[in-house]
Amino acid sequence: GEGIEEKGVDSKTSKVLVEVDEKYFRPSEVVVLLGNPAKAEKELGWKRQISFQKLVSDMVKYDLENDDFGGQE
Numbered sequence: 001g002e003g004i005e006e007k008g009v010d011s012k013t014s015k016v017l018v019e020v021d022e023k024y025f026r027p028s029e030v031v032v033l034l035g036n037p038a039k040a041e042k043e044l045g046w047k048r049q050i051s052f053q054k055l056v057s058d059m060v061k062y063d064l065e066n067d068d069f070g071g072q073e
Contacts, residue, residue: 001007008018040046050058 004020004022006020007016009016037046037048
């Protein structure tokens with residue numbers, strides 16, 4: 001399929017491995033989603049403790065080692 005009907009299928013077993021689930025859609029999807037920590041830094045005195053690269057690495061590692069969708073069902 002395409003779009004919302006698209007599925008990832010194992011070519012050897014024909015087992016569906018991944019498919020789109022509308023329950024994870026945002027109410028209003030955006031093309032680009034950006035964050036800026038400047039307000040937290042200014043108003044809270046917050047400073048990041050790890051780099052963006054480390055954050056992404058940790059998130060990917062967690063996803064590869066767990067199948068609980070970040071603790072959310």
